[in-house]
Amino acid sequence: MSKKNKAKTFENFRERNKKSGGYLLKKRIMEYGVSIARFILLFGMCFMILQPILNKISVSFMTESDLYNPIVISIPEHFTTENYRLAAELMNYKKGIVNSFVISLTIAILQIGVCTLVGYGFARFEFPLKKLWFACVILVILIPPQTISSSLHLHFKFFDILGLFKLLKGDTINLRGSVIPYYLLSAGCMGLKNGLYIYMIRQFFRNIPSDMEEAAYVDGCGTLKTFFLIMLPEAKPIITSCFLFSFVWQWTDGFYSRMFLGNTTLVSLSLSRIVDSLGAYIQRLTGVKTTISIAYSNCILATGTLMIILPLIILYLFAQRQFVESISSTGIKM
C-alpha cells in the first residue's frame, strides 16, 4: 500500500516537475544539497568543539604505558581509574569541591540578588542622575578588574572604614587571605562580571509591560511588595540564567579567587597548580627530584580538568534550556 502510494507520489512529482519546467526538481535538489552541506559543516564544527573533551576522557583512563604506546590512540589497552585517584589526591578534591560549591553558591546568590535589585531600580524608576549612574555601570563592564587589582589588593590589606578600626584597635585590619573581602565586593556589585548581569537584568525588566505594576500600585501595593510579588516571578527566566552564569564563572574563576580566596582550597586554584603538585608528590615518594614526563603530567592534567568540569556539565545538561533560551528572550540591544 505504502509502496504504491510512494510510487504514486513519485509519479505526481514527475508530472508536477514537468509542468513547472524543471523548476521543482532543481529546487528540491538545491534543498537537499543545502541540508547535506549544512550537516557536514555542523558535524565538523560540533566535533571540533567536543573533540578535546572526548580526547581527555580517553586519555584519563590510560595507564602510563598506554600513553607511550604508538598503537594506542583513543581506546586504552590497560583500562585504569588510577589517574582519577591520583588527581583527586593532588587536588584535595573532596575538600576543594565542597568549598568551591559553597562559595560559588553563596556568591552567586548574593551577586544575583543584589544585581536584580539594581537592575530593577534602573529599569523602572526615574530619579536624578540616572544616566550618570548607568554610565558607571557601563564603566564597570569596561574596566578590566586587573587595572584596579593592585590597589584593591592594598585596600584590603590595610582595610579600614573611615579610620574607625584604627581608632578602636590602634591598627587597620588585614583582610587578605580571608573570604570576607570577596563577599563585600559581591554585595557592592563589583564581583566577577556583575556589570553585565545588571545590564542584562535591566534589559529584561524594561521589556515587561508596566500595566501589572501600575495596577498593583493603584490597588495600594507598596514598592517592595510589588517588586517581590509581581516583578520577581515575571523575571524568573533571566534570574535563573544569570544565576547559572554566575555560578559557573565563579566555579572556574582564577583571577578573583587567587586575589581574595588564596588560602581556601578551591578546585579551580588546585587545578592550575596540579602539575607542580604532581612533581612535589613524586619527589616525596622517591626522594629524588625528577622531571615528570610530558605525557604523564598531561594525562593527570586532563583528568583533573575533567573532574572539575564534570559537575558543570551535569548542571548544563539539566539547565541547558535556561542557558540558551532565556538570553534570546531578553533581546539584548544597545
Place this chain on the structure above:
Amino acid sequence: MNKKHKLAGLQKRKAIAGYMFISPFIIGFLVFMVKPFFQSLYMSFCEVQLGSSLFKPVWQGLVNYKFAFTVDPEYNRLLVEEISRMMIYSLAIMVFSFFVALILNQNFKGRALVRAVFFLPVILSSGVILGLESNNQLMATLAQQVELSAENVSITDALENILMTAGVGTRAFETVFEIIDNIYDVAIASGIQIIIYLSGLQTIPKSMYEAAQIEGCTKWESLWKITFPMISSLFLVNWIYTVIDFCMRSDNGVIEKIQEVMIDQMNYGLASAMSWIYFVIVLAFVGITSGLISKGVYYYE
C-alpha cells in the same frame, strides 16, 4: 498649588525608591571602584614602599611608565602582540559567530542539540580552564610533535603550500591561515556572541523576507539588504563584548605579566602603570572602533 505639591511628593517618593534599589551599586562603586581607581592611578606615578603594616607611596613622576616602555624587556613586545592578536581574533570571532548564528537560525532536525554543543564553550572556556588549554607548554610540544610526524597530511597545510608556491602567500594570507589553524580558539570564544546574534535574528519579522522574495530578491540579496541592517545594532554589542572579553582573559600575555609583577615581585607601582597603559589603549581602541561601527548601525524603530 496643593496638587502640584502632591505630584512632586509622588515623584520624590519614586526617586527615593529608585535610589534605594540601586544603592548597593552606588555604595559598591564608591567604595570598591572609585577609590581604588584613583589610588591605582596615583600609585602608577609612585614607588610604593611596603612594610609589615605600612604602605607608603612616594611620588616619582613618570619613572614607572618609562621603565615599562624602555627598560622592561617583555612589556612592549607583549603589548603589541596582544593588541594585534586581539584585533585579528575579534574580527574572526565576529564573522564566525555571525555565520554560525545564521546557520543555527534555520530549521533542521537536531537543532536543539547543535545549539547546546555550540553553547558548551561558555562553560568550558571560562576562567582557569582556558589558561590551561592554551598556555600549557606540554600540550604545545605534543602538538608540534604530532605536526612533525604527520607532515603535509592535513588538508589546510597542503592548501597552504599550494597557495604559497602559487605566489599569493602575502602577509594577509598568513594571518588568514593562522586563524584557520586556530579555529578552535575562535569557536570556543564565540558562545555568547552566537546567542546574541540568534536573539537578534529571531526578532526579524518573517514577512519582510516573504515580501522581498515575492519582489524577486534572492537569498543572498536579502541577507545583505534585510538581515544585515536589522541586526546591525548587535554588531556593536558583540564587538564591545568580544574585545573586552579578549582583554580580560586569564591567558592574556599582558595580564599575566601584570600579575607576575604585582604578586611575585611586589612592585605595585610598576604593575599599576602597566595596567593603566593597557587599559587606556584598550579603551581608546574600543571607543574608536565602536564609534566607527555605530555610524553604520541602522535602527529600525
